[in-house]
Amino acid sequence: MAELSDQICQTIDTWRAKFPNSQARSAVLMALRTVQDADGYLSDEALENVAAYLNIPLAQVSEVVSFYSMYRRAPEGQHTLAVCTSLSCHLCQAHGLLAHLKTRLGVGPGETTQDGRFTVKVAECLAACGGAPAVLVDDQHYHECVTPAALDALIDELSESKDTADG
Ligand code: FES
Incomplete structure (x- = not known):
């Protein structure tokens, strides 16, 4: 499984630092946005990577993605x-x-x-x-x-x- 790039990890770390250590889940929205901005959409693999990086269950990442319409699950046009x-x-x-x-x-x-x-x-x-x-x-x-x-x-x-x- 391809991992998140160093640059994406740094950005996620910046967001995660804004929340208490026990609340890594709070950074999931911006973590997903960061990955989407880089890749254009959120693949299954990207969701797994974000969950692993934030050390939270994949289900918590998936439910955020399915709730908010700004997340893209497939490539889109320009x-x-x-x-x-x-x-x-x-x-x-x-x-x-x-x-x-x-x-x-x-x-x-x-x-x-x-x-x-x-x-x-x-x-x-x-x-x-x-x-x-x-x-x-x-x-x-x-x-x-x-x-x-x-x-x-x-x-x-x-x-x-x-x-x-x-x-
Ligand atoms: S119904 Fe509210 S913006 Fe379309």
Whole structure:
């Protein structure tokens, strides 16, 4: 089993030092985030490594990963588009946005475009209900009152930023 890199271990140690020695479990969220930032997602092996490094049961790591939607269990595209489909957004045409993404990108929830640029996801309430329908981009940028036209503009912008980065 490949082990965590020295750099990842150092970062985890930094987080673990913020908690009492008996509370290594408290560092699991940031330990997982650190590994995900490095690898792009959390493999089964990564969960085992984090559990072993923090000396906590694998089940405690697994339950954290399954609870929080920001953890990725499979590789994703360069950009993620997470459409909230909880009640407020559902009532404000969130499923129309998913249908639009399917038409525009050719992929549905949980799928990645063939060029690896975009992964479409469904999100639970993003706490932006007043701006429904809401879309979370790359796990950090909130977009509210999103329309199909706004999605198109967003996709164009993200595509151009990659083209520029490649150029
Ligand atoms: S229901 Fe979509 S942000 Fe709350």
